[in-house]
Amino acid sequence: MANRRELVKRRKSVRNIRKITRTMQLIATARFQHAMNQATATKPYASTLANMVAAASRSATQLDQPLLKTNESGSAALLVLTSNRGFCGGYNGNILRLAMETLQEKRAADMDVNLNVVGKKGIAYLRFLGETIDMKDDSVEEQPRFAQVSAIADDLMAAYREEKIATLDVCYMQFISAGIQKPAMMRLLPISGIKQATGDSDDGDSDNAGTENAPQSGEANTTIDFSPEPAELLDELLPASVRMRLFQCFTEAAASEQVARMVAMKAATDAAGDMIRLLTQKYNRARQTAITMELLDIIGGVAAIS
Amino acid sequence: MADKTFTCTVLTPERTVLDAEVTSATIPAHDGEIGILRGRAPLLCRLGIGILKLEGCPDPTRLYVDSGFAEVANNKITILTEHALKPGEIDATKVHSDLQEAQNRTASTQEEQDKRRNDMARCKKKLELV
The missing domain is CATH 2.60.15.10 (F0F1 ATP synthase delta/epsilon subunit, N-terminal)
Structure with missing residues (x-):
């Protein structure tokens, strides 16, 4: 008897859990749509900005931007983007594994590491490991706001200009498609890629650089009015592009998080369904056994009387 | 046309x-x-x-x-x-109070003065639209 009641109770609680996980799955699906839209909404801004940077750097006479040159001194900064909430499968685990590997590598190469962590899960994990966290932020919500992200970017860029940090890498969950996300490292500072285009033109290879870049923007041969001068314009454009790239990391991470939660909750719902089936089977068997026993008792009693 | x-x-x-x-x-x-x-x-x-x-x-x-x-x-x-x-997205009352705040703020260093001037310019431009 006791066993039967126990089974009923367990089945009930598993049913409740399944309701919760299913709801969480639905919520994650809805949020994922949102996050995905946000991630794609950043694309036009980012590509236009990249074109502008390319145009300005091509025309700039000298490039002594602090964000472009490599800092000799300073520590290696690592920015790890994790989620604030759990229930998203291996999402945080995978990011933190990559982050720890990089951390060990840098330490092995005798570099000081400046650790910046976003998200409660990452903060908790690294604190547990006894790491000193230089900057932590758990206020970024599921839909990152540009203002928040640009504040983080500004702080890090200021540190870079003061040569406190030599490099800045972002460790985040790259969103490749709805089916594929993988933890990735992105070098944010010093800014690379721009150097080459301008490096070529600075070295007198300007014809070569011009033809190479022409198909990208289609305006390499036309003269552009700059206001203010290209070099001065780059003072503003480069930080803007760093902010934007970081913002894209955040939006991608947010979309990946929702996918991870969707998948994890789908698995949990399915597992709960399987468990319910098993418990129902067990319960029915227990009930049947009990009935058979009772019948046997009655038959036995009748047999004894007659 | x-x-x-x-x-x-x-x-x-x-x-x-x-x-x-x-x-x-x-x-x-x-x-x-x-x-x-x-x-x-x-x-x-x-x-x-x-x-x-x-x-x-x-x-x-x-x-x-x-x-x-x-x-x-x-x-x-x-x-x-x-x-x-x-x-339509500008909240006039908030801008008014921001402007008040910026005007009453004491700014002693150059940076603070710049920030104050910018904040005031922002508010005034927003108000032009309301």
Whole structure:
């Protein structure tokens, strides 16, 4: 008897859990749509900005931007983007594994590491490991706001200009498609890629650089009015592009998080369904056994009387 | 008239604010306003705090823009800004109180004074639109 009641109770609680996980799955699906839209909404801004940077750097006479040159001194900064909430499968685990590997590598190469962590899960994990966290932020919500992200970017860029940090890498969950996300490292500072285009033109290879870049923007041969001068314009454009790239990391991470939660909750719902089936089977068997026993008792009693 | 129009796109990191065909645009550059018509030579300029004025499009013809960049190329003007607000999106009471706060703020260092001046300019430009 006791066993039967126990089974009923367990089945009930598993049913409740399944309701919760299913709801969480639905919520994650809805949020994922949102996050995905946000991630794609950043694309036009980012590509236009990249074109502008390319145009300005091509025309700039000298490039002594602090964000472009490599800092000799300073520590290696690592920015790890994790989620604030759990229930998203291996999402945080995978990011933190990559982050720890990089951390060990840098330490092995005798570099000081400046650790910046976003998200409660990452903060908790690294604190547990006894790491000193230089900057932590758990206020970024599921839909990152540009203002928040640009504040983080500004702080890090200021540190870079003061040569406190030599490099800045972002460790985040790259969103490749709805089916594929993988933890990735992105070098944010010093800014690379721009150097080459301008490096070529600075070295007198300007014809070569011009033809190479022409198909990208289609305006390499036309003269552009700059206001203010290209070099001065780059003072503003480069930080803007760093902010934007970081913002894209955040939006991608947010979309990946929702996918991870969707998948994890789908698995949990399915597992709960399987468990319910098993418990129902067990319960029915227990009930049947009990009935058979009772019948046997009655038959036995009748047999004894007659 | 159709040949006098060009495309104007206003982008912020979070969304596309506006994408329309216009006949003229006045952009708030860092050193004063620049008027743009179809056929303008390529331009790349930094924006200040001000109001983007557009003619010939049905939608909002005025937008508050707080710094950023503008690019003109091939009869297409692209405004990149971190803040762009339509007149309807401005909360007048909040702007008034922000302006009050900025005006009453004591600013002793150069930085504080710059910030105060910028904050006041932002509020005043926003109020122009309300």
